[in-house]
Amino acid sequence: MFTSAKWQRIKSGFRGPEDFYPLKHVSHREWGRGFTLPDSCVLGTNIEFPKVGERPQFSITNLIHVTDSNGVQGILADQCLKKANLKQIGEDLKVQFSWWGVQVSQEDMEKARGAKREAVTKQLNQTMEGAPARDVGSLRDSLLEQFVSSPAFLKVSNYGNFKFTYKLNDLIGEYEKSVCKGNYPEFRVLGTFKYNIEIMHTVVVHPPGVEIFGQCPPLPSEVITREGAEWKWRPESTGSEMRVLIQGGDGSWRVSDCDPDCRRWDFVSFAFYLPDENPEFPLPLELRHVSVCEMERSQRYRPPYTHMSRGEAEEFYLSVLKGYERFC
Template identity: 70%
Template sequence: MFTARNWQRIKSGYRGPEDFYPLRHVGIREWGRGFTLPDSAVLGVNIDALQPGRHTEFSITNLIHVTDSNGAQGILNDQCLKKAKVKQIGEELKVLFSWWSIQVSPQEVDRKKEVRRNIIDEQLRQTIQEPPPKNVRCLQEALLKQYISSPAFLEQSYYGNFKFTYNINDLIGEYKKSVCQGKDPVFSVLGTFKYNIEIMHTVAVHPPGVRIFEQCPQLPSEVISQEGTKWVWRPESTGSEIRVLKQNEGGSWWVDECYPDCRRWEFVSFAFYLPDENPEFPVQLEFKHLTVCDMEESQRFRPPYTYMTREEAEILYQLLRCRI
């Protein structure tokens, strides 16, 4: 079980340090000032005056599991997800989980961006005196880039070129049948993982009565909630950039980077607990669940060195398809 209620260093590695705060989905104002502006603090809103309910809400219907070429071939050969990853979640405490991330639909992203675009329009009207500059549309689009644009909303991945997508409630149903033996799973706040410019809020999905999670509060949290089959995510930071509106001595307006020019962005992962004595999650992951995505080029030297271009991944995808 957990033994700490503050930030603890889990490891330092290729992608930088990994810190963990157990039992809570830590809010953005508790991260420290560096790289920590929420959406509502950009464009001059006072971060200390951030009000509840200002978060953008996203409906979640799918979870994704991203893997490399070796992982995709193994999953398709087995026709299910058998292997889990060991995760350290405390001092001398390592647990087997099957990791899935939430996916926001492109339609949902477009709707929320349109709302944000209207907010920016109003802010520009209040800030810039009439007549509006000729480049007002460019100003709008430049400011919009800092919202709903982080890797959490992109098809591109840091972890591989192959993405398995599953309906969130169907996946939970499979877990209920296989791991929970028909009992309703419990959704607990495992904690918050902090990286250089990423924050991962984690939900532990587990059978009832597992002692490891007995101190974990159950959902809802401020970040994610469930009402029946409906899931809602409420991130504070949806972008990885900071852009500010400026005016020079001649009266011209432009959008400029500020220091720091990047900020931490949030995402949510579901960690499906797998007991040591039976570390398998027999979900039928068939070819219909698989798609190809770009892998972030900066990860091409990341072990186990399975980076592929989109074109190379598409070729392997077709080869795999012929074998099924």
């Protein structure tokens, strides 16, 4: 399946290159420094990579599939999710997947922010010994803005205005029935995709015995673990900005944006394999599964140029539903 010993460049385009490291969920240390820094690196100059147990932990309960106006219209009409384009995962190897991202709960985000707040407060008190609590609090709040704030944790989307949301274990059940023919699917480490400011760790879901995934290690990985029906995600980088604590010549402290001030952020995708002979993933579609969302500002004018304002998207969605009375 995979012929590259380490990583390979899949493509280059106007939005930047796409690199793929197969068979492994690659840590930030392995990609090198530069834009690729974990949360633990951005509070000062002493860079230390966290141990696995020190990473924040988020429960994976829901998965989301985001699409544009053309996609949502086609999905509702077909009552089926299809992958229109093949994904290159090796030399001369392209495979069809249904792609899903992780949706993190508000409760888990607040828990992670609270833990980071305590850690940053402790570090600042040690670094700025004797500083007034008001100064510590102001600097802490400024530093905290770079944590649990990347697009992986936002309600806006990079890919379109229409979001399909399902419980992960419900999706697995539907995939077992429709694609695996009643056999329980396997979950393996497909690899890591690297973009300009994103790192995507991918889990491949496939029927038992699919030869092309035979080399892929089974879960768990350092990033994704599973115990029964419980799934956990442990990212290294939860923000897309870099801010550091700096002491001036007069002894005062301030928080400064780095130059460049951006860094790569982690997210997870589940790639449900769709065999060539049956490239469909039929799912029960109900109103509760579909919602309208804003599109991230920087992504609104990317091809195929289908961005809508939230009001336009809601109006379009209602007009689509009128054509499918079974959803009303």
